[in-house]
Amino acid sequence: MKAVAVTPPKPNSVHLREIPEPRITRDHEVLVRVLKIGVDATDREINEGLYGNPPPGDDYLILGHECFGQVEAVGPAVTHVQPGDLVTCTVRRPGNSLYDLIGRNDITSETTYYERGINLLHGFLTEYFVDEAQYIVKIPPGLAHLHVLAEPMSCAAKAIEQVFEAQRRLQIWDPKVAYVLGAGQIGLLSTLILRLLGLEVYTLARTEPPCLKAEIAEGYGAHYVSTRQTSLEELARQTGRPDIIVEATGASAMAFKAMEVLNLNGAMVWTSVTGGERYVEVPSNRINLEWVLGNKLLLGSVNGNARHFEQGIRYLSQAELTYPGVTERILTHPVDGLENYGEMMRLLVEEPTALKVYVNVAEPRDIRTETASTTAAT
Numbered sequence: 520m521k522a523v524a525v526t527p528p529k530p531n532s533v534h535l536r537e538i539p540e541p542r543i544t545r546d547h548e549v550l551v552r553v554l555k556i557g558v559d560a561t562d563r564e565i566n567e568g569l570y571g572n573p574p575p576g577d578d579y580l581i582l583g584h585e586c587f588g589q590v591e592a593v594g595p596a597v598t599h600v601q602p603g604d605l606v607t608c609t610v611r612r613p614g615n616s617l618y619d620l621i622g623r624n625d626i627t628s629e630t631t632y633y634e635r636g637i638n639l640l641h642g643f644l645t646e647y648f649v650d651e652a653q654y655i656v657k658i659p660p661g662l663a664h665l666h667v668l669a670e671p672m673s674c675a676a677k678a679i680e681q682v683f684e685a686q687r688r689l690q691i692w693d694p695k696v697a698y699v700l701g702a703g704q705i706g707l708l709s710t711l712i713l714r715l716l717g718l719e720v721y722t723l724a725r726t727e728p729p730c731l732k733a734e735i736a737e738g739y740g741a742h743y744v745s746t747r748q749t750s751l752e753e754l755a756r757q758t759g760r761p762d763i764i765v766e767a768t769g770a771s772a773m774a775f776k777a778m779e780v781l782n783l784n785g786a787m788v789w790t791s792v793t794g795g796e797r798y799v800e801v802p803s804n805r806i807n808l809e810w811v812l813g814n815k816l817l818l819g820s821v822n823g824n825a826r827h828f829e830q831g832i833r834y835l836s837q838a839e840l841t842y843p844g845v846t847e848r849i850l851t852h853p854v855d856g857l858e859n860y861g862e863m864m865r866l867l868v869e870e871p872t873a874l875k876v877y878v879n880v881a882e883p884r885d886i887r888t889e890t891a892s893t894t895a896a897t
Contacts, residue, residue: 522536522644522645527573541648545651551586556585557875583642586670589605610822646881659836668849677827694718698720700768705767712834752779769792779805849874860878
């Protein structure tokens with residue numbers, strides 16, 4: 520079967536290759552037929568050779584960590600999904616730390632981490648894959664039109680959950696204002712969650728309105744702010760300092776810059792993964808002083824576990840009722856077929872309007888009807 524892969528750490532090595540079709544070999548495994556795969560800046564940077572490693576024994580890494588598929592077959596011990604179900608799949612896999620052993624591989628204490636399509640494990644940008652049932656998450660048919668957004672939504676859901684979990688240290692914390700830095704998929708989905716939680720949200724990005732990013736953010740009831748028109752410092756003077764900052768720009772300089780405007784007792788979560796080498800100067804003494812005296816919190820958040828996917832799916836369901844038709848506008852640039860991987864990568868590199876690039880791999884099948892017809896014929 521076909522797969523889209525790279526040859527780490529060789530830059531610009533993306534290619535189409537033939538690999539063996541997977542089979543279920545254990546009782547708790549699930550065979551998934553891939554329908555759509557989302558790609559993002561992570562895939563672009565892996566192709567640029569900035570990070571990413573192949574699985575042991577292979578010299579290539581199959582890309583793709585944002586999965587939407589249909590269950591083709593299940594092992595005899597699998598009960599929560601069945602053939603025909605629409606599903607997504609988590610990204611992180613456990614190592615050997617205590618956190619991994621208790622199912623919290625998303626916060627492993629090991630420096631070596633395992634992520635499908637990113638590091639040491641093949642991804643989903645292929646025709647079929649097999650994985651353990653515990654990593655397969657069911658998607659309601661009514662959300663099929665949002666397909667590959669389940670994975671980025673899980674990242675946003677986890678990041679914001681971690682903020683509120685950590686801020687229990689304050690006992691009576693009641694945040695009112697949030698800034699979301701960046702209006703890509705993580706930024707817009709974070710905007711959505713924070714609005715569903717009742718906060719006044721300001722979504723910041725460089726692009727000046729009118730633009731699709733502004734329309735989506737405002738469709739969620741948030742305020743869209745172009746940093747080319749209003750600086751971070753000026754905005755904080757206008758709105759008061761934010762209680763929550765979600766950084767999702769992919770720019771480390773902005774991540775540090777935002778530390779200067781966070782409110783007393785505030786929390787800031789970094790979600791960007793930045794490869795390469797970049798250095799910036801920061802007013803370290805002032806930041807240190809204000810953060811210590813202000814009881815401020817900085818935390819990092821990475822890919823989530825199955826429960827974060829499930830929470831993200833609940834948010835997507837709530838969003839369809841509260842802000843109908845808005846979220847699907849994030850899905851901007853489809854690419855038909857694995858063989859068009861060159862166009863996929865071109866969009867990631869060259870197209871500034873691409874909010875969400877995704878690959879249409881196959882169409883869903885009515886597996887239950889096919890099975891019933893086969894049984895009747897027999």
